[in-house]
Amino acid sequence: MKKILVLTGGGDCPGLNAVIRAIVKRANHEGDVEVYGSIEAYNGVLRAPQEIIRLTNKTVAGIHVKGGTILGTTTKSDPFNFTIAKENGEVETIDRSDEMVQMIKEMGFDCVISIGGDGSQRISKALFDKGMPVVGVPKTIDNDLSATDYTFGFQTAVQEATDAVDKLVSTAESHHRVIILEVMGRSAGWIALHSAIAGGAEICLIPEIPYDIQAVKERIESRYNNGRGFVNIVIAEGAKPKDGSITARKSDEAGYQNLRLGGVAYQLTQQLKDVGCKADIREMVLGHLQRGGSPNAFDRVLATQYGVKAMEMALAGDFGKMVTFKNNEISSVSLEAATEAYNNVNPLSYLVHAAKGVGISFGD
Helix, strand or coil: CEEEEEEECCCCCCCHHHHHHHHHHHHHCCCCEEEEEECCCCHHHHCCCCCEEEECHHHHCCHHHCCCCCCCCCCCCCHHHEEEECCCCCEEEECCHHHHHHHHHHCCCCEEEEEECHHHHHHHHHHHHCCCCEEEEEECCCCCECCCCCCECHHHHHHHHHHHHHHHHHHHHHHCCEEEEEECCCCCCHHHHHHHHHHCCCEEECCCCCECHHHHHHHHHHCCECCECCEEEEEECCCCECCCCCCEEECCCCCCCCEEECCHHHHHHHHHHHCCCCCCEEEEECHHHHCCCCCCHHHHHHHHHHHHHHHHHHHHCCCCEEEEEECCEEEEEEHHHHCCCECCCCCCCHHHHHHHHCCCECCC
8 A cells, every 4th residue: 555645835825725636536546545644734744743634535525626725834844944932932943854754754655745836846855865755746826936837826826916907907097096016926027927918007017127216107107198097007026126125024933934025016106206206106915815715727727737647656656856837748857957947037038028019118
């Protein structure tokens, strides 16, 4: 009897449950495979008592339409930097990676299927190097893994952002306002770019193209005549002005190592006022609305393909790799190749060219 452990790490995202369901249903065809889930990524293994559940056809029935993940997820489950709370209230991080690898062996798991983004797959690569059999599944709404054309969750996030642009266009037009919509995108501006094109925004600001605030102001002013007009701006949370920096702060959460982004929409408003923009400006931060809710059809299909492929790789002993979607084909690459570069927007790509072709300004 083979035993497979599944876990979901990093930020939540539409389609996680569809992957879990596909893994379990594919395993069911074998007859000699048991699938288990670790609660909150690696934490389920490392906690005492452990939090590991059996996954069956009954457990996963109908979950492909649900957002989130039945296994829970966290950004604070790195075995190499595991957070320990002391009795005095202080916290420290310790390396439990060797313990993690040993526990997986002792529990008899033949493979760990890790569903996660760039950070999760870097952990997978490091654990694989220590001898743990791992198969990765790419997940991130930012679509910032270069080894795959799409990560599941991205298309649903784009749809959510596009719906927001559609609604904000009408209110901006009614009040002759500038409305700034802040969407997720720490290092890659895919959500902002796609939703700006789909929603018909006038300005799109992304991390890959630092903006000139004067150019943004001039574009806004060109849309107004005697106080009449309106402008919709989509800005990625990681966007920054030329010679400037991102809007972020250090997190005070124990075990959370990333900078906390957010607030760039309000920063842009202040920058515009500082250079004399007279328009009436409002901001909206879409935030975690992009991460939640039911996955759309594209993401359900992609996630299902990923889950089936991941299980087949686990059964074949094809470890140390991540499932990919390239040129409309499901394949795999090494975890090293999967994490060696971000999938940033290329400012010279045809997608950016097309956006400029319909009049979208990037503030450059």
